[in-house]
Amino acid sequence: MRFPDRPLPQSTEFAETCAHLGIALQRHETHEAVWQSRQRRVPILGAVDIVSRGPVWHCAAAPKAWLNQVKRPLILNADGIDATALRAAGFWPLVTPATLALLPLGTPVAMRGALRQKWRNRLNRAESAGLHVTHNPLRDANHWLLQAEAAQASAKGYRGWPAVFSAAYAVANPGAAQLFEAWRGSQRLAGLLILRHGSMATYHIGHSAEDGRKTNAMNLLLWQAMLWLSGQGVTRLDLGMINTQDAPGLARFKLGTGAARHRLGGTWIWHPCLTPVARRLPRFMAT
Incomplete structure (x- = not known):
């Protein structure tokens, strides 16, 4: 399946560079999206997957379906996902969007x-x-x-x-x-x-x-x-x-x-402990 242009952190070249440096990078692909992630241990939260400038979507309706499939702790530097969808999926905002x-x-x-x-x-x-x-x-x-x-x-x-x-x-x-x-x-x-x-x-x-x-x-x-x-x-x-x-x-x-x-869509975290509260965040805290 052909996906649109991929930003640097989601590119094959970035993955090759990480492999050369001995950095573990996981590649994932579904019918809706393709993305690369790495894992980091965060104090208190433990092991967390990190996705930067991804996923890269195959169609406009893909983000909602993908968000609802997240089951592991994840830090997401979102691109192409609006704040309403992230909040509805239980993501907690960490950093406001960059341009x-x-x-x-x-x-x-x-x-x-x-x-x-x-x-x-x-x-x-x-x-x-x-x-x-x-x-x-x-x-x-x-x-x-x-x-x-x-x-x-x-x-x-x-x-x-x-x-x-x-x-x-x-x-x-x-x-x-x-x-x-x-x-x-x-x-x-x-x-x-x-x-x-x-x-x-x-x-x-x-x-x-x-x-x-x-x-x-x-x-x-x-x-x-x-x-x-x-x-x-x-x-x-x-x-x-x-x-x-x-x-x-x-x-x-x-x-x-x-x-x-x-x-961009800002940086968000999904964690099962935060999800119930994140879904009830005031709108001004999730934009």
Whole structure:
């Protein structure tokens, strides 16, 4: 059975990476859906299955039937399931929904036409600034971009993807981790790592030096990545979460590509001890 595009955590490539790292990941498939899960021990609750950005549905009516079949403790980062259905199935809300930027890919003319004016102007300036872009599969587990991401995550206090995951993805899925770098002569200005998975791809890591920001190097890198991915038959690029309050500049950068906002369903837990109360939650607590 053919299922729609799968986000990174639900992709075959993600499963191959986990296998390479020795992380147990279970694949499940029914007539209605396909999903991947891993298990974690949670204090007090014990063993809990975790499903991120899944399941991937075969039809619009599938979520309700799937939810009613849940019998084991489960943490679900829901996508495509509304809060009413989750509450009715006895899920308890943990984290409010995040919003992603999803970019449809097409012909160069169509993609350029979808760029917002300010984004297009920055791209025009970058294209006329004498920069050049290199593009290769990621091969170095100690690549400067992976180190820069780790340092930035530590400095800003957020949890990014560990370098070992990125390196393992490249090894487990040859050619699927694509590295784009912008240069001015011998000076490296910025880097971008894209992960391909099926007919989708994910903006995984991006980093720009000060001169890279001044020359709009990231606009040029992302544009070149869009062109290459489209030429490879990729139909959607996941640009990751957007947060207009805490990171408005990054949100504008992502949405300026013509990407659409996609609101996830939040993070929920199903546990037999919580189910009776969860079904009676006030509506404002389950949205």
